[in-house]
Amino acid sequence: MVDFLDSNKWFGVILGIVSMVVGLGYGYFFISGEPITIKADFLVPDSTSAMTIAPFVLLNDQSQWGDYSIDEILCHEKVHIIQNWSCLALGGASFYGIYGLNYVVNLGIYDDPDLAYYNIFFERQAYKYQYEHFKPDLEVNF
Numbered sequence: 001m002v003d004f005l006d007s008n009k010w011f012g013v014i015l016g017i018v019s020m021v022v023g024l025g026y027g028y029f030f031i032s033g034e035p036i037t038i039k040a041d042f043l044v045p046d047s048t049s050a051m052t053i054a055p056f057v058l059l060n061d062q063s064q065w066g067d068y069s070i071d072e073i074l075c076h077e078k079v080h081i082i083q084n085w086s087c088l089a090l091g092g093a094s095f096y097g098i099y100g101l102n103y104v105v106n107l108g109i110y111d112d113p114d115l116a117y118y119n120i121f122f123e124r125q126a127y128k129y130q131y132e133h134f135k136p137d138l139e140v141n142f
């Protein structure tokens with residue numbers, strides 16, 4: 001039988017393991033400059049090239065990348081990893097909370113899922129860096 005103390009102990013063990021994996025992932029990212037990229041097309045929604053669960057990048061099948069190259073995708077996702085790192089001072093999952101709240105507020109403002117997504121503060125910043133880095137001739141107004 002599992003009593004309260006036992007379940008608390010296992011919560012601590014799981015939290016410790018997750019913290020260690022996340023810490024090692026960030027260590028690898030900050031030392032190498034490249035995120036650990038996991039090919040996980042079953043986890044990433046269709047027509048989405050990649051998704052960051054910081055410090056890891058989940059990559060969709062190449063057929064879902066659109067016009068983007070792997071370098072462009074990783075440039076975008078690296079910005080999200082650094083954004084997530086910056087938010088850690090506010091708490092572990094605060095990046096996703098702010099991201100989700102921003103999306104919901106944008107849905108109310110724009111009444112369009114695409115516009116709501118592209119106007120999330122974190123996405124505007126990530127696309128800005130992505131375009132500045134890979135399409136320097138293109139005029140970007142963010």
Ligand SMILES: [Zn+2]
Nearest residue numbers: 076080123126
């Ligand atoms: Zn993004």
